[in-house]
Amino acid sequence: MGARHLYLVRHGAADAFGELTAVGRRQSRLVGERLARVPVTAVWHSPLPRAAASARELARYLPQARTSEAAELVDHVPYVPPPDEMPRSWAGFFDGWDEAEASAGRRTADALVARFASAPDPAVHGSDDVHEVLVTHDYPIAWLVRHALDAPPARWLGLSSANAALTLVEYRAGLPPTLAVLNDMAHLPTDLRWTGFPGPARP
Template sequence: MRRLYLARHGAADAFGELTDIGRRQSGLLGERLAGVPVDAVWHSPLPRAAASARELARHLPDVPVAEAAELADHVPHVPGAAETPPSWAGFFDGYDENEAASGRRLAEALVARFAKPPGTSMERARPGTHEVLVTHAYPIAWLVRHALDAPPSRWLGLNSANTALTVIEYRDGLPPTLVMFNDMSHLPPALRWTGFPEGTRP
């Protein structure tokens, strides 16, 4: 069994740096994950994700923390006009084929590296591996879409709040299991739903 704990980075400012709220959110996520036998924390190369990973890892002593290029923020799939919801009209204006192809390659690499059961004999000898991935809303949406075997365009609209927890489990011979999505129960109400547009917050 391989279990991925996916989290969007904490709240960040306009320059992509973690804010005080983002640090608090990340620390609370670390406290929540402290009871999990975490094997590794992986993070996107971007500063807001790296800082979030370091903050939450303070609650996971001796757990290695490392960068994974596959977790970088990217558009994993640019849908055609017929599969683009009206609310997303115009969002993809300006994306040329090179940018779209780059996003597809990164999405494929993300799935190939993380979205599968353990592969080595050493990993298989253990009860399971538990990995935390600190990334961005779009890669999380893509992994959820992949787990549900949904059409490529279905990643659209699968948003995640800052440090919300999504868990996916992979086992040999079985389809992936979406254990939870966008769970914020480790955050007090005042720190929930950041990263969502104001009009879509409950």
């Protein structure tokens, strides 16, 4: 039985209008260079411009891979905790979030997991491994990591990714997912790391 190797990439740095910046394009090309050694067959990206542009830059280094949009990768809040699960420091973030918005986000999150977070279908892929890149946003990556760890739904909060960081989750039939790499920025020079994170300088 083959394994699915899911390479999760947060889009490169973007401006206040959600468009990829020159820094973001460079970051995306560097993660593409890193993945060029991997037999990637598909690059999936969010419909939003910053992710679509990042995928185009990255895919230059993966000429064997098809590049396609996946609606499930759109930026969304995957789970709004009820009051008894709500970390106090996050209460303001969810202030005013209504039931319809919360339900829509959870449906998108469930669809994301259903489409990508599983071992490959042997009827389609035989015993071959599958290598796919998902170019998406901070929250969907957090949700997929939370799912891989079988953590409580509210635990997606606080699982953050830097722009163009790489996370790798592997799925094999009959086994729990393997979180092999998390928020790895080894392909980025020091001045391009930790963008997309608020707060103090990082190591």
